[in-house]
Amino acid sequence: MLYTGGAGARRNPWDLRGKVSDMEDKIQNYQVKFKSVNQENEVLKGSMALSQTRAAEMERELETQRSQIRNHLLLWTDRIFSCGGFFCPLQITVSAQESTVNRLQANLRVKEEEVTALQATVSQQRDELHAGEMERRRLHNAIQELKGNIRVFCRVRPLVAGGLSHHIQLSGSDDKSITLAKTEESHTGKTTDTQKNYNFSFDRVFGPQASQQEVFEEISLLVQSALDGYNVCCFAYGQTGSGKTYTMEGDEFDETRGVIPRAVQQIFKAADKLAAQGWEFTFTASFVEIYNETLRDLLHTGKSVKKPDLDIRKTTNNEVTITNLTYKKVSTEDQVLGLIALANQNRSTAQTAQNDRSSRSHSVFQLDIEGVNVGRDVKCKSTLCLVDLAGSERMVKSQSQGERFKEMTAINGSLSNLGIVITALANKESYIPYRNSKLTYLLQGCLGGNSKTLMFVNIAPEPDSFAESLNSLRFASKVNDCVIGTASANRK
Numbered sequence: 001m002l003y004t005g006g007a008g009a010r011r012n013p014w015d016l017r018g019k020v021s022d023m024e025d026k027i028q029n030y031q032v033k034f035k036s037v038n039q040e041n042e043v044l045k046g047s048m049a050l051s052q053t054r055a056a057e058m059e060r061e062l063e064t065q066r067s068q069i070r071n072h073l074l075l076w077t078d079r080i081f082s083c084g085g086f087f088c089p090l091q092i093t094v095s096a097q098e099s100t101v102n103r104l105q106a107n108l109r110v111k112e113e114e115v116t117a118l119q120a121t122v123s124q125q126r127d128e129l130h131a132g133e134m135e136r137r138r139l140h141n142a143i144q145e146l147k148g149n150i151r152v153f154c155r156v157r158p159l160v161a162g163g164l165s166h167h168i169q170l171s172g173s174d175d176k177s178i179t180l181a182k183t184e185e186s187h188t189g190k191t192t193d194t195q196k197n198y199n200f201s202f203d204r205v206f207g208p209q210a211s212q213q214e215v216f217e218e219i220s221l222l223v224q225s226a227l228d229g230y231n232v233c234c235f236a237y238g239q240t241g242s243g244k245t246y247t248m249e250g251d252e253f254d255e256t257r258g259v260i261p262r263a264v265q266q267i268f269k270a271a272d273k274l275a276a277q278g279w280e281f282t283f284t285a286s287f288v289e290i291y292n293e294t295l296r297d298l299l300h301t302g303k304s305v306k307k308p309d310l311d312i313r314k315t316t317n318n319e320v321t322i323t324n325l326t327y328k329k330v331s332t333e334d335q336v337l338g339l340i341a342l343a344n345q346n347r348s349t350a351q352t353a354q355n356d357r358s359s360r361s362h363s364v365f366q367l368d369i370e371g372v373n374v375g376r377d378v379k380c381k382s383t384l385c386l387v388d389l390a391g392s393e394r395m396v397k398s399q400s401q402g403e404r405f406k407e408m409t410a411i412n413g414s415l416s417n418l419g420i421v422i423t424a425l426a427n428k429e430s431y432i433p434y435r436n437s438k439l440t441y442l443l444q445g446c447l448g449g450n451s452k453t454l455m456f457v458n459i460a461p462e463p464d465s466f467a468e469s470l471n472s473l474r475f476a477s478k479v480n481d482c483v484i485g486t487a488s489a490n491r492k
């Protein structure tokens with residue numbers, strides 16, 4: 001997304017077009033550079049691997065030669081001793097052995113010099129690779145910044161019978177626009193019906209045919225940023241049944257897996273690759289549900305009656321943490337998938353006790369990432385935060401009483417506060433009301449200046465969801481107008 005000012009800023013469309021095309025050129029330039037740095041890094045990695053193999057082979061050859069020399073020397077000493085220090089015919093053989101040893105030693109010195117030179121090449125290539133990796137990160141994040149630190153993607157779910165409703169029109173040309181069309185009947189019956197169009201544009205609009213893979217491809221670059229030391233937050237907003245959980249978690253089959261399992265897979269694969277360059281990562285996962293402004297640990301395995309109270313606190317380093325929450329150290333993709341399954345089981349147990357609860361609670365999955373490259377004395381720290389928000393639909397007040405009314409107030413309060421926080425960040429206000437709701441307080445680290453945020457606005461295509469879709473798109477549009485300060489990596 002390309003930003004020209006804060007929410008509500010007046011824009012001259014010609015200026016805007018110029019700026020958009022400038023930025024698109026810049027992004028294209030960076031993308032070309034990024035691709036070539038990536039290719040150079042791959043070539044360098046290949047040649048470093050070859051040099052390392054050759055150095056190891058030569059080390060082995062050296063060891064063989066050293067042991068040959070040792071054997072010759074032993075043989076030589078034995079023979080001298082066996083002569084008792086007097087001239088003996090064996091002395092001729094001994095002097096031949098001596099010249100063999102000298103030759104071998106000269107050979108050894110040459111090989112040792114070659115190994116030292118090769119090791120220097122490997123070390124230089126390692127330096128170049130590290131510099132290349134840092135350049136890749138810089139370019140990657142420059143591209144992300146140009147695209148904007150808050151991006152909004154819209155995704156329209158298919159109708160149950162397939163296809164798309166007539167009231168939703170997607171642009172065939174650019175994948176970025178969506179129109180909701182409403183036919184208004186003539187009140188008098190004398191004039192023809194009129195059609196009112198509501199146009200919206202976002203960083204990307206996915207139609208009902210878009211696959212999970214296609215959707216993930218667009219956000220995988222953001223996930224990479226989390227490994228580079230940037231806080232990344234991705235959340236799904238929309239009415240109940242619009243496809244938030246499908247987008248974030250998906251189904252169990254490979255091709256229908258959602259953002260969370262795909263992001264986890266990408267993170268562990270990338271961390272494995274970086275290990276070859278001296279990076280070591282530690283990962284800590286947590287999964288929390290916010291229901292009626294109360295937190296619940298979705299990774300809790302003890303007896304439910306003994307659940308300790310959870311409270312959001314700030315550490316002395318200004319980091320947000322939750323007291324008594326389960327923080328699990330994880331080192332493989334399968335471990336994380338196991339935790340996600342446990343969280344789902346905990347959610348569905350509560351769901352059985354309380355019908356439809358998961359639609360009325362926010363679920364927040366967090367992966368804390370700490371990386372260290374001891375040889376280079378570099379560290380990075382970040383959080384990847386993936387959130388499935390509660391259904392955003394507004395209930396008819398008169399119909400909601402008791403528990404339902406309480407839930408509605410809690411959801412509306414936290415979602416509208418999310419909008420307020422994002423707008424306040426965009427307007428660079430001195431006070432950001434994070435503490436007005438548990439959701440924004442918890443997401444503080446992932447929403448503030450040092451973060452990259454992606455919001456999915458999920459749309460249900462049924463005609464009777466028109467009003468809710470319009471509300472969701474208006475909310476998303478507000479977020480789309482925001483520009484959050486330049487993110488910087490948490491690197492030391």
Ligand SMILES: Nc1ncnc2c1ncn2[C@@H]1O[C@H](COP(=O)(O)OP(=O)(O)OP(=O)(O)O)[C@@H](O)[C@H]1O
Pocket residue numbers: 156157158208238239240241242243244245246247358359360390391458
């Ligand atoms: N893009 C899609 N392609 C195919 N099926 C989808 C898609 N999006 C959603 N669905 C299906 O639509 C139904 C509702 O989706 P989902 O449960 O993800 O909605 P939700 O917004 O998370 O609802 P809730 O707020 O109740 O959790 C599910 O059966 C889901 O599998």
